[in-house]
Structures are given as C-alpha cells and as structure tokens.
Amino acid sequence: MIATGGTAVTATLSPVVLPVFESASSSLYYRGLVSLQGGGGSVSLISRCSLRVKAMEGSRTVNVNGTDLAANGHTGDSGENQNLLSSIGNSTNIAWHECSVGKVEKQKLLKQKGCVIWITGLSASGKSSVACALSQILYRRGKLSYILDGDNVRHGLNRDLSFKAEDRAENIRRIGEVAKLFADAGVICIASLISPYRRDRDACRALLPDGDFIEVFMDVPLQVCEARDPKGLYKLARTGKIKGFTGIDDPYEPPLHCEIVLTHKGGIDGSPSEMAEQVVSYLEEKGYLRA
Amino acid sequence: MIATGGTAVTATLSPVVLPVFESASSSLYYRGLVSLQGGGGSVSLISRCSLRVKAMEGSRTVNVNGTDLAANGHTGDSGENQNLLSSIGNSTNIAWHECSVGKVEKQKLLKQKGCVIWITGLSASGKSSVACALSQILYRRGKLSYILDGDNVRHGLNRDLSFKAEDRAENIRRIGEVAKLFADAGVICIASLISPYRRDRDACRALLPDGDFIEVFMDVPLQVCEARDPKGLYKLARTGKIKGFTGIDDPYEPPLHCEIVLTHKGGIDGSPSEMAEQVVSYLEEKGYLRA
Numbered sequence: 391m392i393a394t395g396g397t398a399v400t401a402t403l404s405p406v407v408l409p410v411f412e413s414a415s416s417s418l419y420y421r422g423l424v425s426l427q428g429g430g431g432s433v434s435l436i437s438r439c440s441l442r443v444k445a446m447e448g449s450r451t452v453n454v455n456g457t458d459l460a461a462n463g464h465t466g467d468s469g470e471n472q473n474l475l476s477s478i479g480n481s482t483n484i485a486w487h488e489c490s491v492g493k494v495e496k497q498k499l500l501k502q503k504g505c506v507i508w509i510t511g512l513s514a515s516g517k518s519s520v521a522c523a524l525s526q527i528l529y530r531r532g533k534l535s536y537i538l539d540g541d542n543v544r545h546g547l548n549r550d551l552s553f554k555a556e557d558r559a560e561n562i563r564r565i566g567e568v569a570k571l572f573a574d575a576g577v578i579c580i581a582s583l584i585s586p587y588r589r590d591r592d593a594c595r596a597l598l599p600d601g602d603f604i605e606v607f608m609d610v611p612l613q614v615c616e617a618r619d620p621k622g623l624y625k626l627a628r629t630g631k632i633k634g635f636t637g638i639d640d641p642y643e644p645p646l647h648c649e650i651v652l653t654h655k656g657g658i659d660g661s662p663s664e665m666a667e668q669v670v671s672y673l674e675e676k677g678y679l680r681a
Numbered sequence: 682m683i684a685t686g687g688t689a690v691t692a693t694l695s696p697v698v699l700p701v702f703e704s705a706s707s708s709l710y711y712r713g714l715v716s717l718q719g720g721g722g723s724v725s726l727i728s729r730c731s732l733r734v735k736a737m738e739g740s741r742t743v744n745v746n747g748t749d750l751a752a753n754g755h756t757g758d759s760g761e762n763q764n765l766l767s768s769i770g771n772s773t774n775i776a777w778h779e780c781s782v783g784k785v786e787k788q789k790l791l792k793q794k795g796c797v798i799w800i801t802g803l804s805a806s807g808k809s810s811v812a813c814a815l816s817q818i819l820y821r822r823g824k825l826s827y828i829l830d831g832d833n834v835r836h837g838l839n840r841d842l843s844f845k846a847e848d849r850a851e852n853i854r855r856i857g858e859v860a861k862l863f864a865d866a867g868v869i870c871i872a873s874l875i876s877p878y879r880r881d882r883d884a885c886r887a888l889l890p891d892g893d894f895i896e897v898f899m900d901v902p903l904q905v906c907e908a909r910d911p912k913g914l915y916k917l918a919r920t921g922k923i924k925g926f927t928g929i930d931d932p933y934e935p936p937l938h939c940e941i942v943l944t945h946k947g948g949i950d951g952s953p954s955e956m957a958e959q960v961v962s963y964l965e966e967k968g969y970l971r972a
Contacts, residue, residue: 489809489812489813489816489817489828490813490817491813491816491817491820491826495820496820496825496827499820499823499825500825518780521780522780522781522782525780525782526780526781526782529782529786529787529790532790534787534790534791534825534866534867535782536787536862536865536866537780538862546858546861546862546888547855547858547859547862550851560841564838564855567837567838568838568859568862570837571827571829571837571838571859571863572862572863572866574827575825575827575863575868576825577866577868597837
C-alpha cells in the first residue's frame with residue numbers, strides 16, 4: 391500500500407518488470423512497468439523506482455510501502471519493514487536482510503569504488519588478455535579487482551549450461567548478477583565474455599546503479615580474430631563442427647553506446663597493457679580509483 | 682594422456698565426479714571418482730587430483746596432461762597447455778584462462794585470507810544476525826567480508842528458482858560456487874542460509890581448498906526458533922500454508938563435523954555479537970586475518 395495523502399493505492403508490477411536490487415541501501419529498485427491502481431484511477435509508469443515489496447505466497451501482486459515513487463526516490467521506512475516478505479521470480483516468502491556494513495563502508499576500506507567493467511567482443515578479440523593486463527595494473531596500484539571470465543565461470547557456477555540460445559542468455563544473466571555482487575562488495579569486477587547480444591548486456595547494465603557498468607568493446611574485425619584463432623574454434627565453426635558460433639553462423643551485435651572502445655588500428659594491435667591503460671584512465675577520471 | 686613411464690593412459694571422469702577448480706594455481710582440481718585405463722590394466726581411485734583437462738566437443742572423456750595424480754599433486758605443465766579446451770557439464774570447448782594476479786596477491790593486498798564461513802541452521806535461528814555482527818566486527822578490524830544471504834541471493838542470481846527440492850539444491854550449489862569466487866578474490870565470504878541437507882553443504886565444502894570452508898552451525902532448538910518466528914513462517918507452515926518447511930514437514934540435518942557450533946544455552950541466547958566473536962577467534966587462530 392502506498393500512503394498518498396491518505397488514499398490507499400495498490401501497485402502491481404507487470405510480469406516483464408526487471409527487478410534491480412540495491413543491497414547497500416535500505417531500498418529495492420525496480421526498473422520497468424509499474425501500474426498503480428486505487429483512489430478511483432490508475433496510473434502506469436515506466437521508471438526506476440524505490441520500493442519496499444511485500445507479497446503473499448503465490449501472489450504476484452506487490453504492495454508498496456513508502457511515500458516516494460519518483461525515479462531513484464527512496465522510501466522512508468525502516469525498522470519494522472526490514473523483514474518484509476516478497477515474491478521474486480519463482481521464489482516466495484523471501485525477506486531482504488539489511489546489514490550496516492554496506493557498499494560505502496567496503497569502498498572506504500578498499501579506497502576504491504565497486505563497479506563492473508564488462509569486456510565484450512568476438513572470440514579471440516583479446517578480451518581475456520586485456521582483462522588480465524587490467525587486473526595487473528590495478529594490483530600494482532593497490533586496487534582489488536576480480537575477473538569473471540565467461541569460460542572460467544562455465545567450469546563452476548554455469549557448468550549446467552550449454553551453448554544453446556537460452557543457456558547463453560542465462561550464462562550472461564548469472565555473470566551479470568555475480569558481477570553486481572562483487573561491485574556491491576566494493577570490488578572492481580572485470581567480466582570478460584563474448585556476450586554477443588545487446589539485450590543481454592543491457593539487462594546486466596540495468597542491474598547496476600548508473601555509471602557503475604562500464605562496457606568495453608573490443609573492436610577487432612572478424613578476419614583478424616579468425617586469423618589468430620588460438621583455440622582453433624573458428625576453424626571448427628567454418629567446417630560446421632561447432633554450430634551457432636558468434637561471427638560465423640550467429641551474429642555479434644556491437645554496442646551502440648558503450649563507455650570504451652578498444653580499436654584494432656590498421657592491422658596493428660595495441661598491446662593488452664596499452665589497451666588496459668585506457669580503461670584505467672577512464673576509471674581514474676570517473677573517480678573509481680578512490681573511495 | 683598421462684605420462685607414466687612412457688605408458689599411455691586415458692583417464693575417464695565418472696559422470697558423478699565433482700570438479701573443483703583452483704583459479705589461483707595453474708592446475709584444476711577434481712575430487713571424485715577417476716578411472717584410469719591403459720597399459721593393459723585399469724585403476725579407479727577416489728581422490729582429489731590435479732588435472733589438466735582437454736576434451737573434444739560432445740565428448741565426456743577427458744585426457745589428462747600431467748605426471749602427478751597423487752592427492753593434491755600439481756601438474757608440471759605450463760605455457761602451451763594454458764588454453765586447453767574442456768567439456769564441463771553441458772559446456773564444451775571452454776578454456777581455462779590463467780592470470781598472474783591470483784589469490785595470493787589479492788590476499789596480500791587485503792592482509793587476510795579468502796575463505797567461506799557457511800552459517801547453517803533453522804529459519805529464525807539467528808543466522809543473518811550473526812552474519813551481520815560478524816561483518817561489522819571484521820570491518821572494524823579492517824577486514825573485507827561479504828554476506829551472501831540465502832534470501833537476498835534469491836532476489837537476484839537465484840530468482841529463477843523455487844523452493845521445490847531440486848531448486849533448493851541448485852540454490853545452494855550456486856551460492857557455494859559464488860562463495861568460492863569471493864574466497865578466490867581474497868574476501869571472507871559469509872554465506873548465511875538454512876541449507877538443511879548435509880549432501881548440499883558437503884558439495885560446497887568440496888569446492889574449496891581444505892580448511893577454507895568453515896561451517897558454523899546455529900544449534901538452536903526448533904521450539905525456540907518457532908517461538909521467535911519473526912516472519913510468521915512457522916505459523917504458515919503449521920497451518921499448511923507453506924509446504925516443505927524445514928523443521929516442520931521437511932528435515933534439517935545438523936552437521937556432523939562442523940568447525941564451529943553456536944549454541945543456544947539453557948534458554949538464554951548469546952547475543953549475535955558474542956556469537957560472532959567466537960567465529961572471529963576461530964579465524965584469528967587459523968590465520969585467516971593475516972595474509
């Protein structure tokens with residue numbers, strides 16, 4: 391229920407709504423379609439809202455506690471609402487637990503700001519090399535980073551996933567969620583994975599506060615990647631032994647508005663270190679290398 | 682292929698084998714059943730081995746490169762084998778990428794050792810309160826921790842999972858895998874979730890190097906938890922509105938050999954801070970609060 395001048399209003403989140411949670415604050419964020427009904431009228435809005443959610447088991451209707459549904463607004467409740475239950479996806483009766491050591495405190499400890507550096511590009515475009523060089527430079531500067539590599543995560547968290555379309559999307563979703571947790575811990579999380587589709591990358595971007603998702607595009611032509619082919623995968627794809635290979639028989643959608651483009655210029659590669667330095671400069675400029 | 686005095690041997694990992702990967706080293710660990718065949722004979726062993734894996738697409742047979750299959754042994758290969766491909770679960774053609782900033786370096790930076798503190802117990806046994814108190818004490822001592830709360834993770838990474846049996850197991854598996862990543866980043870990861878079954882907790886333990894999985898049992902009687910019932914869940918379970926609720930109509934299996942038991946003594950609770958101090962003492966004694 392939303393207290394709006396004494397009028398009871400019920401907010402319903404549409405099934406397509408994308409929940410975006412902020413564990414460091416006392417609020418939950420939803421970005422998506424929110425329908426408000428009550429007081430003789432109804433309103434729909436698409437925005438990023440700060441909500442306190444409570445739901446009964448099996449229900450998808452959400453009652454909102456709070457006074458502020460403006461974009462990025464914060465609800466004023468505390469204490470008694472700390473353990474409200476909610477229905478998220480297939481989960482019911484789950485509470486959100488607050489803890490006073492939040493992202494800000496962790497960032498002070500680490501003297502940096504948590505964020506996600508999302509490196510996208512074709513296989514063999516140099517993502518892992520740049521990720522590795524970046525983590526080395528950051529380490530030398532006393533900064534804590536962690537690499538989530540698409541392949542490495544498939545050895546553990548995502549070992550149940552194949553390369554079919556829905557599993558590739560789920561692979562990226564999970565890495566986005568884990569990257570968000572690392573950023574929330576104050577870590578500079580470097581996610582390095584092909585992530586060929588814009589919608590999947592954008593969904594990960596939407597999980598994070600504005601600015602904290604830094605998309606880095608490895609802008610290397612297919613023929614260059616294919617000539618490198620260190621794992622022999624392009625050869626396997628060309629001969630049909632691998633199906634749905636990005637760049638060969640599955641599309642790669644380059645970012646339209648990414649934060650950093652690392653370009654392969656005139657056939658001459660920048661070294662991974664040189665490319666990584668461009669990312670470090672960006673982080674420095676935007677204040678991520680201090681608390 | 683394993684080089685054993687010139688004899689070619691093929692190692693086959695059984696389908697139940699549990700892969701345990703160590704990103705900080707140049708080796709991959711498997712704990713489970715490994716069958717070795719070749720040289721006119723075959724051997725099966727259950728152990729934790731250090732392997733380099735390579736597999737062709739669609740194959741579940743794994744060729745092992747290395748000379749040492751003793752428990753915790755390390756293979757001696759490097760360089761050319763860095764990007765071998767493997768089949769893990771449903772994933773094929775995935776490589777393991779090494780990076781020189783490993784766990785040891787991150788631990789030096791943080792002046793602590795990465796580990797997982799796994800707090801298990803009934804709903805309302807005080808897991809989240811202890812987790813929170815622990816993270817506060819660690820923060821005051823300049824140590825970086827991160828809480829993975831069963832409920833909180835269901836708002837993000839595990840939002841696709843319900844509370845049916847296989848989804849609960851998958852919920853725990855994923856949290857175990859994410860906790861392992863945090864420990865690998867040098868973070869003291871506090872996982873707080875009911876995790877009622879021994880087999881699920883033990884599978885998470887098996888992901889980590891010996892000693893780095895610290896199981897903390899909230900030994901609080903059911904009647905005490907039920908009397909607290911802060912979320913009203915026991916009441917819902919007793920009236921049949923929630924099915925399969927741990928302690929009511931689904932079992933809780935207490936740990937048999939956990940590292941720390943936090944006991945509810947004679948009806949008087951220790952405060953969460955007092956309980957958390959017991960965990961801190963353990964961490965100190967075992968050297969986790971220094972690099």
